[in-house]
Amino acid sequence: MKKDDIFEFYSRLAEDNPNPETELEYGNPYQLVVAVALSAQATDVGVNKATRALFDKVKTPEQMLALGEDGLKEHIKTIGLFNQKAKNVIKAAQILVNDYDGEVPQDRDALERLPGVGRKTANVVLNCAFGQETFAVDTHIFRVGNRTGLARGKTPLAVEKKLDKVTPQPFRLGAHHWLILHGRYTCKARTPECWRCVVADLCAYKKKSPAPKRKKA
Structure with a gap:
């Protein structure tokens, strides 16, 4: 062209x-990380249905760890591959708490080091949450x-x-x-x-x- x-x-x-704008529903950068990670091989509509109640309770990585893997699974069990996705989300939350004081990094390489976050997910977060041209x-x-x-x-x-x-x-x-x-x-x-x-x-x-x-x- x-x-x-x-x-x-x-x-x-x-x-x-x-x-x-993205059709995924989220309230802050951390929730967007979770939503995009959950959206792999799933529809935005299906993810939104699962995360509305979840995001009422969980707004930070610390709150996600408090909810725990089993609690998370109860919220996302309608989403494909929910068992593996729950493991990844909990591991990612732990890394964010340990290494980034609970804040989502504004760097692609750092984002891609989070379990369940690939290049596409990192680019969505950088674009939607931080206004980067990705x-x-x-x-x-x-x-x-x-x-x-x-x-x-x-x-x-x-x-x-x-x-x-x-x-x-x-x-x-x-x-x-x-x-x-x-x-x-x-x-x-x-x-x-x-x-x-x-x-x-x-x-x-x-x-x-x-x-x-x-x-x-």
């Missing part, structure tokens, strides 16, 4: 959704980057680096939100809804999906 087209691409997504590449963004020609790459890291290189201001802070929402609701995996896509004419995808035919009454 050419430089001018990239600017237009983001401009249209921004016009369509001026204030993009690109958290999940399956949606990986698909959109490759399908549209915006940022092609064989790995999530390759797509992330390409997005970092080609995404201009003033779109860098909100870029990953626009892309994930576009992938989640319009540029879907099986059948992209090209007929209602605001950037369809800029997209390199050749097999544009036509509008579904209306059923006869």
Whole structure:
């Protein structure tokens, strides 16, 4: 995708959704770390249902340790892989208390040292909680980057680096939100809804999906 087209691409997504944000619910950086860690192989909707009651009780790593692994499991047992996720969340809380005085570090390497926190999770936290220009590449963004020609790459890291290189201001802070929402609701995996896509004419995808035919009454 050419430089001018990239600017237009983001401009249209921004016009369509001026204030993009994560669909995960959280009240502070620590809760966001927990929510994103729980969201692996799970939907944001499912995570939010589980964390509403949890986050009423737990706002800090200290409170998470007080709740304990078994208590945490009771809150998140509707989420996939909840046993392993509970172990990771408790271990991460202990590290935050021991090494960071209970505060979430504003550094990717430090975040990635927490159990259950990979590069994508770290990038989400840095972007949403601390306002850093990071690109958290999940399956949606990986698909959109490759399908549209915006940022092609064989790995999530390759797509992330390409997005970092080609995404201009003033779109860098909100870029990953626009892309994930576009992938989640319009540029879907099986059948992209090209007929209602605001950037369809800029997209390199050749097999544009036509509008579904209306059923006869």
